[in-house]
Amino acid sequence: MIELDGIAKTFDGTILALQDVSFSVEAGSVCALLGHNGAGKTTTINILSTLMRPTYGKAVVAGFDVVQDPTSVRASIAMTGQVAAIDWQLTGRENLVMFGRLRGMRRKEANVRAEELIEQFDLSDAADRNVVTYSGGMRRRIDIAAALVVPPKVLFLDEPTTGLDPRSRRGVWDLVSSLSAEGVTVLLTTQYLEEADVLSDSIVVVDHGRVIATGTADDLKRRVGFSYCTVSPVNPADLPRILAALADLEDAQIDEEANKVSVLAPNGVATLSEVFRRVDQLDVELEDISLRKPSLDEVFLHLTDSVTA
Template sequence: MVSSDKAVIVAGIKKSFGEVAALRDVSFEVERGEVLGLLGPNGAGKTTTVNILSTLITPDSGRALIAGHDVVSDPAGVRRSLMLTGQHVALDDLLTGRENLLMFGRLQGLKKKLAKERSQELLEQFDLVDAADRPVGNYSGGMKRRIDIACGLVVRPEVVFLDEPTTGLDPRSRQAIWELVTDFKDAGIATLLTTQYLEEADLLSDRIIVIDKGTVIAEGTADQLKERTGGTYCEIVPRHVHDLPAMVSVLGSMLPDTIRATLSETSDRISMPAPDGPKSLMEALHRLEDADIELMDIALRRPSLDEVFLALTGDAGRARQDRTDDLEAADAYA
């Protein structure tokens, strides 16, 4: 079962809490240097999976290996091989950033001189030199997240678990975390990333696994998952809402019956599949121009995380409406 190319191997993991089945036969693998995105709604089983793989809890059945170490029979080996960081940082607020790094280094067996050298390297890498001798309790949220991750890297891990690492961060700090994940990949470190942001998973992940109700319901690249939800679609907003019936007639066969059925008296736009991308958009535009129908907007869209997940769980219509509501809210705010 152990392979030198596999940093993480999960085979048939099950876990229940009382009568609640948190994980149901979950299996996947992560290669060295690969970034695997783990997606799903709250309560889907993402955190339970990470907790099992980091030896915080034990599975009821199945097997999991981290860098060749079994999470049940060799938890100490697992902990030596991985770095785990979550949404809540595990730092001593009374110590400075430098002191936290030194403490973690010494706890992991580094000699004092080496711990000091490594601490300085990490302070420079994470742009924390100016704040190095200030108590961590005075750090901003983004700075705390950076020093937390830095502490986990005092000794280079073989596997990194990032549990929604950018939640609540400002854009600059979020970008820094993204760059760090790229560094992990370049260094051959396997990364398991749990996130609810499709943009983040799309940018960073080589592959994505979607978990729902403790089961892996989909696996593939971000583009492959988007294609399963219908792929790219064209959103068309008429200048005058009363032109919608005429638009439906003009678009003809380009508009599937399922889309026609979702249109109602309150609809103010049409969202239709665009299998040929820009070609589909241009065809729709030409037809509408020939019919003298004036448009407010016409654009190609990609599915959001909500659309991907809800489509996979059988509620694509609600997902598309949620996306439309989000766009309208954003337009109103702007």
């Protein structure tokens, strides 16, 4: 459904934003595009949505070339940016009807479609209130609903949950999953690695304008080739003592919010045994001690740090 082959983009003839970017996204799947700020994520989205022309290479969306047939691409896609692109002085219903009319629907058709989306996005109680009174999560839902007035084949979501509380973020995750189940192809950029881990069927990691890794979340975790040992005490006050006992082990760090100390475990069970031996000498009560696969956050940092190095 989405194919990029050797895409490059330069600005002013000297600034290289993208170089030789190639990847594909299957129809009806969710692909997470990950990278630090300035890595090239938004430039990639802008090219795929025809807002920007590539300097070199070829990109195809829903079977149409973004340069040769941009009109057909635009008719096949929808997009939401980091800021909700809706009129806050209108009601939710009025926004949806307006977007329907802008997309060529007759008034009756636009009203029917607006009602369908209001029910689908659980906005019935707020549909006739001005959007300015909506919470952040509700604004994001109405923004995504507006993008779906005419059902797209491909949906681009550029950091859709930035600034949302955990409950609202989960609500958006449910919406994205339901869209994928309906056959919509979703390309998602996000700063929340847990979001990519939960939602994505595939992941593309970009750094300095290049693709440095692709695969599923599990593929990338296996590729890193190491595990972590995690220690969680019953009493959070014991965290500093545990960290001190493990400080000379690789990548020892404390996470007070999660109530744990973790260390890199290059030797797997042998590292776990050494950690257990040291912690046992402290005579602290443990809630858990375990060997685990790296999180996607840790994989991302490892991949991007390797490129920088």
